[in-house]
């Protein structure tokens with residue numbers, strides 16, 4: 001039997017959350033003398049701490065009720081809060097499957113949460129048996145995975161049998177041919193799905209990350225978050241982005257076409273040894289010499305991500321605009337192995 005309360009940190013269970021002025025009075029009209037705001041100016045009022053309008057918009061786009069949505073100041077805040085909600089510093093463990101997104105490790109370290117590293121296998125797939133045998137409060141799974149680009153297999157088995165919280169980072173899900181776990185949030189009581197406006201929605205500058213989960217887990221996110229964690233400007237820009245579905249679909253289609261084009265072009269180059277399968281907006285390639293090629297590209301003003309330190313001789317290439325991708329290939333063609 002799954003009992004959420006046994007996984008939540010005791011201090012999180014018993015603490016009283018901050019009650020903001022706007023929690024105590026929620027009307028829109030009136031003379032507001034309750035929050036020590038400046039009465040002058042256009043951005044003088046605190047933003048909606050519950051992000052109601054943004055959640056309604058997300059709810060319509062994602063077909064998820066507002067009570068199953070948490071809005072964070074980027075996914076990094078979502079990851080940080082999840083660690084703080086469940087993992088007791090200096091005591092609890094979290095599973096990470098490298099090579100993967102670096103912020104899981106950084107945020108676990110900041111929160112003094114011990115990391116159990118269970119590396120992906122040679123096909124960049126998780127070792128499900130080792131994961132299920134581990135003694136951890138939470139696991140971070142990134143699918144499609146950054147920096148490898150592939151979708152992870154075996155997630156259902158992990159959701160079914162892992163004793164802790166399963167945090168699935170779906171930052172790249174809109175580029176993937178695999179379905180999201182979003183419609184499973186009320187099926188698996190230990191599931192948190194995180195998404196972001198930073199990638200397929202094209203709003204990295206806006207800093208909006210989302211967590212989707214059952215309403216009990218979402219309530220703990222709300223308890224743990226800073227009251228005004230998402231600025232009004234960011235909420236407005238996020239709503240605008242989500243209402244511009246045509247642009248989202250157009251740009252995604254171009255990126256997916258360009259991904260195919262880049263893969264075809266890269267496969268003709270001598271300095272590229274392996275192109276790993278990708279379901280994201282980037283491609284991990286094994287090269288003849290990642291450090292040398294990385295610096296050669298910089299001479300042509302082209303910056304890719306050097307992942308040599310995490311996957312030997314690999315570069316991670318983000319799919320850009322057609323002209324940018326053309327420049328990359330032209331520059332790589334000049335490099336002889």
Ligand SMILES: *Cc1c(COP(=O)(O)O)cnc(C)c1O
Pocket residue numbers: 073074075076077101142146169171195196197198199204207208209
């Ligand atoms: C880019 C990325 C994010 C997005 O982070 P934000 O803070 O929302 O911009 C989240 N997870 C992974 C794995 C990423 O690569």
